[in-house]
Amino acid sequence: MDFSLLLDPYILTEVLVQGFVRGAMYALMAAGLSLIFGIMGVKNFGHGELFMLGAYAMFFVTVVLGWPWPVGIAVAAVALFIFGMLLERTLIDTLRRKAGRDWVLDAFILTIGILVVLQNLALILFGTSRRGVTSLIDGVLVWGPVIVSYERLMILGVASLVGLSLWAFIRFSSLGKAIRAASQNPEAAQTLGIDIRLIYTVTFGIGAALAGLAGGLLISIYPAHPTVGFEPVIKSLACVILGGLGNVPGAILAALLLGVIEAYSAFFMSAGWQNVITAGLVVLILIVRPSGLFSSSKVERA
Amino acid sequence: MGLEVKNIVAGYTREVPILNGVNLTAQDGRVTVILGPNGAGKSTLLKTIYGYLTPQEGEVLHDGKRIQDLKPNQMLGEGIAYLLQGHSVFPRMTVEENLELGGWIMRGDQKRMQTALDFVYARFPRLREKRSFLAGILSGGEQRMLEIARLTMTGPRTILLDEPSVGLMPSLVDEVYEEISKLKDERYTILMVDQNVRKSMSIADYVYALALGENRYEGPREEMEKKLDDIVREWI
Amino acid sequence: MTAIPARARDANPWRSTPVRVLKVLFLIGLLIFIPPLIDNPYITRIFISAVMLGVMAAIFDLMIGYAGLINFGYAGFLAVGAYTSALGTFHFQVSPWAGLLTGGLATALIGLATGVISLRLRGLYVALLTFFVGESIRFALSNSPEFTRGMLGLSVRPLPELLGFDFSRGNILAYYYLLLLLGGAIMLLLTWLVRSRFGLAFEAIREDQLATQSLGLNTTKYKLYNFTIASFLAGVMGAFYASYLGILSPSPEEFGVYRTVEILTITYVGGRGTLWGSIFAAFLLIGLQEYFRGLGPWRLVIYGSLLIFVMLFARRGLAGFKKYLW
Ligand SMILES: Nc1ncnc2c1ncn2[C@@H]1O[C@H](COP(=O)(O)OP(=O)(O)O)[C@@H](O)[C@H]1O
Numbered sequence: 030m031d032f033s034l035l036l037d038p039y040i041l042t043e044v045l046v047q048g049f050v051r052g053a054m055y056a057l058m059a060a061g062l063s064l065i066f067g068i069m070g071v072k073n074f075g076h077g078e079l080f081m082l083g084a085y086a087m088f089f090v091t092v093v094l095g096w097p098w099p100v101g102i103a104v105a106a107v108a109l110f111i112f113g114m115l116l117e118r119t120l121i122d123t124l125r126r127k128a129g130r131d132w133v134l135d136a137f138i139l140t141i142g143i144l145v146v147l148q149n150l151a152l153i154l155f156g157t158s159r160r161g162v163t164s165l166i167d168g169v170l171v172w173g174p175v176i177v178s179y180e181r182l183m184i185l186g187v188a189s190l191v192g193l194s195l196w197a198f199i200r201f202s203s204l205g206k207a208i209r210a211a212s213q214n215p216e217a218a219q220t221l222g223i224d225i226r227l228i229y230t231v232t233f234g235i236g237a238a239l240a241g242l243a244g245g246l247l248i249s250i251y252p253a254h255p256t257v258g259f260e261p262v263i264k265s266l267a268c269v270i271l272g273g274l275g276n277v278p279g280a281i282l283a284a285l286l287l288g289v290i291e292a293y294s295a296f297f298m299s300a301g302w303q304n305v306i307t308a309g310l311v312v313l314i315l316i317v318r319p320s321g322l323f324s325s326s327k328v329e330r331a
Numbered sequence: 332m333g334l335e336v337k338n339i340v341a342g343y344t345r346e347v348p349i350l351n352g353v354n355l356t357a358q359d360g361r362v363t364v365i366l367g368p369n370g371a372g373k374s375t376l377l378k379t380i381y382g383y384l385t386p387q388e389g390e391v392l393h394d395g396k397r398i399q400d401l402k403p404n405q406m407l408g409e410g411i412a413y414l415l416q417g418h419s420v421f422p423r424m425t426v427e428e429n430l431e432l433g434g435w436i437m438r439g440d441q442k443r444m445q446t447a448l449d450f451v452y453a454r455f456p457r458l459r460e461k462r463s464f465l466a467g468i469l470s471g472g473e474q475r476m477l478e479i480a481r482l483t484m485t486g487p488r489t490i491l492l493d494e495p496s497v498g499l500m501p502s503l504v505d506e507v508y509e510e511i512s513k514l515k516d517e518r519y520t521i522l523m524v525d526q527n528v529r530k531s532m533s534i535a536d537y538v539y540a541l542a543l544g545e546n547r548y549e550g551p552r553e554e555m556e557k558k559l560d561d562i563v564r565e566w567i
Numbered sequence: 568m569t570a571i572p573a574r575a576r577d578a579n580p581w582r583s584t585p586v587r588v589l590k591v592l593f594l595i596g597l598l599i600f601i602p603p604l605i606d607n608p609y610i611t612r613i614f615i616s617a618v619m620l621g622v623m624a625a626i627f628d629l630m631i632g633y634a635g636l637i638n639f640g641y642a643g644f645l646a647v648g649a650y651t652s653a654l655g656t657f658h659f660q661v662s663p664w665a666g667l668l669t670g671g672l673a674t675a676l677i678g679l680a681t682g683v684i685s686l687r688l689r690g691l692y693v694a695l696l697t698f699f700v701g702e703s704i705r706f707a708l709s710n711s712p713e714f715t716r717g718m719l720g721l722s723v724r725p726l727p728e729l730l731g732f733d734f735s736r737g738n739i740l741a742y743y744y745l746l747l748l749l750g751g752a753i754m755l756l757l758t759w760l761v762r763s764r765f766g767l768a769f770e771a772i773r774e775d776q777l778a779t780q781s782l783g784l785n786t787t788k789y790k791l792y793n794f795t796i797a798s799f800l801a802g803v804m805g806a807f808y809a810s811y812l813g814i815l816s817p818s819p820e821e822f823g824v825y826r827t828v829e830i831l832t833i834t835y836v837g838g839r840g841t842l843w844g845s846i847f848a849a850f851l852l853i854g855l856q857e858y859f860r861g862l863g864p865w866r867l868v869i870y871g872s873l874l875i876f877v878m879l880f881a882r883r884g885l886a887g888f889k890k891y892l893w
């Protein structure tokens with residue numbers, strides 16, 4: 030193994046860009062997962078299936094209908110927003126009224142049921158074949174020794190834009206403030222006239238929209254197929270734990286870190302051992318620091 | 332008018348009612364105090380009035396309107412504000428954000444919101460100074476002031492207070508009672524529960540004593556003050 | 568808790584003790600005699616699957632239903648039992664009979680270790696931790712092909728003849744009866760366990776750890792007992808599974824999240840905290856699965872829907888219907 034290769038500017042940018050693209054996907058997924066967990070206490074194991082549905086929506090709009098890719102991404106996000114709200118209102122909300130103290134665990138089990146149903150419905154409807162596109166945008170940016178495809182720049186750009194909008198929404202909009210209030214003290218939020226059920230539904234919708242958007246955005250790298258959501262959900266779950274359950278900025282940071290680390294370690298080891306290391310790392314964190322890597326820092330929990 | 336509670340039976344599960352037929356009236360513009368030993372059901376009564384618990388029997392009327400089918404988040408719209416027992420600021424939001432959330436139901440009306448904020452800041456200058464601090468880093472007394480200030484943002488008619496002075500240093504207790512007296516002078520209808528029997532009696536107009544989820548004694552302040560020793564003795 | 572109406576409880580002759588004993592004997596009779604009487608390997612395999620998964624689900628229930636500890640890496644634990652036994656035979660010529668024990672012991676060790684590292688955690692955190700433990704095991708197995716043959720699949724020798732019984736692969740009835748003995752013993756052990764003082768301690772863990780600790784009960788100790796015993800039994804079942812199946816591969820369907828979900832569904836459909844419910848649920852679910860085999864993925868849709876249904880509308884699972892059926 031020649032370590033000096035990693036300092037080569039070409040390889041370095043390649044690794045970093047690849048790492049950030051992966052990290053962006055994990056971050057979009059992890060942000061939604063973490064938001065949903067932080068506010069509702071639901072660890073959505075079916076989050077990967079929402080990613081999968083987003084990928085199919087993207088394929089349908091851009092390939093079957095032949096519409097431009099920005100429309101596809103928007104459709105994937107909006108469709109999943111609506112679908113997520115429906116899921117919440119019909120299933121999770123029903124469970125909330127039945128489950129008592131075991132709510133967190135029961136909700137987790139419920140989302141497993143949702144996962145199994147969605148994944149197999151997709152298998153029935155769409156079959157096992159992979160449906161993707163080779164690229165949404167052609168061309169590469171050449172800048173000195175740095176060569177990056179426009180496609181990847183677009184992915185990074187859209188993901189950053191979405192991340193910023195999410196942050197601004199939670200920080201400044203009145204609905205965003207109500208969401209934060211509900212996560213910090215749900216009972217007090219209700220005394221101020223905040224409809225907590227609506228907050229839960231919207232929150233789940235937002236999380237689902239982020240997953241759907243990720244699925245659509247990355248269609249050229251992860252073509253749609255029924256189990257495409259498995260890896261993203263496992264990895265983003267890991268990021269959520271690493272960042273501290275319910276800590277959205279922590280999860281995003283962990284996601285970018287994990288993406289880059291994976292891209293780097295791909296030089297040394299197979300994807301299989303990478304998975305062992307990720308899983309081992311999560312176990313370690315859960316043992317020594319269940320509140321996550323960044324819990325002591327002053328990051329605000331959205 | 333005011334707030335009327337008629338023969339309420341309610342609890343956390345169907346099988347074990349905590350309130351077994353409580354009757355109570357909080358007169359318009361008066362301070363009504365509920366006394367009772369720990370576990371008597373005082374908080375449970377306030378939660379039932381506010382719609383957190385659905386009564387199995389009985390009625391709750393606010394200014395003559397039945398409100399027991401409403402949800403907690405609809406109560407402020409009916410003009411009833413509620414100070415929960417314990418801490419209820421949003422600790423990781425600023426003081427100003429906390430106050431703005433107090434005005435959540437009028438969020439569409441920027442002008443009204445600003446007027447309410449100005450009014451609250453004029454009354455609690457300390458909150459204006461600390462408007463951009465996170466509420467979680469305020470002192471216990473300041474947090475309680477913020478909670479009280481937040482209650483008044485929308486100008487409700489009726490205010491429910493659950494243990495407003497509990498856990499505060501004696502000097503701060505006086506401060507809280509001063510604020511409540513001011514609210515009284517402003518003719519809010521106040522229904523209050525507090526551990527601090529003497530203090531709360533001192534501003535009360537009418538007093539109820541609950542025991543085991545039922546009315547035990549009631550009467551105007553002067554009358555109840557005479558009985559007070561008997562009442563308190565029963566608790567021990 | 569919904570109050571059980573006092574009427575019709577003792578009066579009903581259908582529920583008197585002698586009749587109950589008869590009902591149990593009848594069911595045991597069905598288990599023993601149906602497969603040989605029908606004498607169709609396909610049916611026998613269905614019975615094996617149902618009993619095997621039912622017992623695995625009952626063991627899972629010891630953790631989730633009685634102590635509130637969810638082992639979401641359960642399939643990884645089964646894999647430890649299966650692979651310990653199979654690799655012992657493959658590399659070191661250990662008898663597969665001894666493998667039932669070594670498989671159990673190795674898994675018990677993993678269970679103990681997992682118990683130790685999850686001591687401070689509760690509820691969902693235990694689920695997440697065990698999930699990643701299970702996945703680590705599975706990834707490690709699939710990434711060491713030189714030792715485990717990884718995804719290529721490890722072939723496992725059938726059990727050697729014992730006491731004159733022939734356990735060659737063609738003779739699946741022998742495997743079935745072995746499973747009945749093994750599973751029966753495990754079920755009796757579990758039943759005894761939850762009725763003993765252990766059961767009370769487990770329940771205390773589930774209800775509220777803090778309150779339990781303040782009562783002076785050493786929850787730590789009982790949590791470890793629970794995890795270790797359950798893991799030992801899971802390992803034994805894993806080892807049996809390896810010998811019966813003849814080929815192992817660390818795929819998600821076999822030893823990953825899908826297998827865990829399958830078993831978890833059986834436990835939940837059977838009803839949390841009802842060991843025997845798992846057996847009934849296994850027959851119901853495996854039966855449905857076989858009946859709908861032609862439907863392909865639809866049967867998994869049915870599985871998932873059933874899990875959702877149980878979570879939302881039949882929260883005590885089949886146990887909730889016991890009064891109508893039993
Ligand atoms: N969330 C709850 N769930 C179940 N029981 C409760 C709950 N909160 C209070 N209780 C019970 O209701 C009774 C009355 O409590 P509470 O209304 O808080 O009394 P008080 O405010 O008068 O001290 C007590 O016996 C208490 O244990």
Ligand SMILES: [Mg+2]
Nearest residue numbers: 373374375416
């Ligand atoms: Mg109280």
